[in-house]
Amino acid sequence: MVLNRKQYDVAVIGLGTMGSMALWQLAKAGVDAVGVEQFRVGHDRGGAGGESRIFRLAYKEGPEYVPLLLRSRELWLELNSRSPTPIFHPCGALTIGRPEHPDLAQVFKSIERFNLDHRVLSISEMASIYPQHRLHEGEVGIFDPAGGLLIPQQAVEAAVGAAKNHGATVLEQTEVLDIDADATGVAIATTNGTIRARRAVVAAGVWSKKLLPGRSGRFEIRRSVLHWFGTQDPALFVPGRFPVGIRRSGSDGNFSFFPTLDGSEIKCNLHIDKTAVSDPDAFDGTIDEEYSAFVRDQIIGLVQGLDPDRVRAQGYLDGYSPDNHPFFGDVPGNDNLTVLSGFSGHGFKIAPAIGEAVAEHVRFQRTTIDISHMAFNRQIDDIEDLLERNSE
Ligand SMILES: Cc1cc2nc3c(=O)[nH]c(=O)nc-3n(C[C@H](O)[C@H](O)[C@H](O)COP(=O)(O)OP(=O)(O)OC[C@H]3O[C@@H](n4cnc5c(N)ncnc54)[C@H](O)[C@@H]3O)c2cc1C
8 A cells, every 4th residue: 555645855764863863954954855654753772762852962972973962952952942941050060089080081171172161170179069979089070061961752743843833744642564675766665555755765673674674774672771779868969069960980980870850859860781683573671670770789889878768760771883873874775765873872852863863965975064973984993892982
């Protein structure tokens, strides 16, 4: 069955993090686009699950991301103005650790290369401004005032809403089953019939392995476990007093932290486990109590003022590439099939600029911002230590 007779300019497959932003930017540029999502827009089963995300400008993943981050920040603020509730809270971001730690060295490199506003806080300054963090001897805090907290599911909904306002068609609860691309265009078989488009953008996250076997980029599906903690004094954990951040304090002390917005819980992601997952459809995010008890004890040793009796946990998935960089490009041999994948635990914050780059790539076969570190044919140097691949 043909869903409708028309041929769209572009079909975006998957309206999660990257797909929602790509659809928004394509529609804004006047492209006749359709977006197809297997679940409801704004669901929590993909890369946008887990209630909050970090935005950082002083970037440990490398200075090459800073132009994407600067542009994304502008677009996050634009999206904020279109959303009934804020999706970007510009509370700043902290990076905590010893200055010689490789991740802090990278943060300083990003700061220097782009002359980014920042403040280095000594252990005593940290104790007086951010007493929640129990620092170790020799550690410092780097405050990045352009950082902030993102609300991911609402961000996806806001981007899809903006895309619709610009004329995009959105098909929810429609699973793409097969993609057949040739020189004349792309035929997309879905659970609700076939869609035709001049070209397709596959933004199916961890499901892209299933949709385009062997052609979706070299990444592994891995689990990240989030823990939420009740606090003894919620006023100490609001964004202005407990900004988002990451900490590098040894193998059991690497984690990211997120403030409370509603006064009930903060969130932490201890970077100790990235269990491999083969089938995202069979994934169960339930976390066993023994594992949670270990994480609770670690975090309570590093952050004071948490309630050890109010803890909950949930696992989520992302695709991790061997060098921590995502894939953005056309499938070899199919220049009307673009794939975005492997965002390696740090893709959310750059999603709006990636969406804009998709719109440019589709229209002009080039992007304003250099994304060559995401090319399919780049030289990939494997990072041996899985923990080094952890991001947020
Ligand atoms: C726990 C966790 C914490 C993170 N924290 C941060 C952070 O603080 N900051 C940050 O920048 N990044 C963070 N990340 C990384 C970031 O969230 C991901 O890199 C990003 O969301 C991946 O986006 P995506 O578009 O590739 O996948 P998704 O957002 O999962 O989108 C894929 C979409 O495609 C749909 N789809 C799949 N197959 C089909 C099909 N056949 N038909 C139709 N639709 C389909 C899916 O339903 C989904 O909606 C985190 C990731 C995780 C898992």
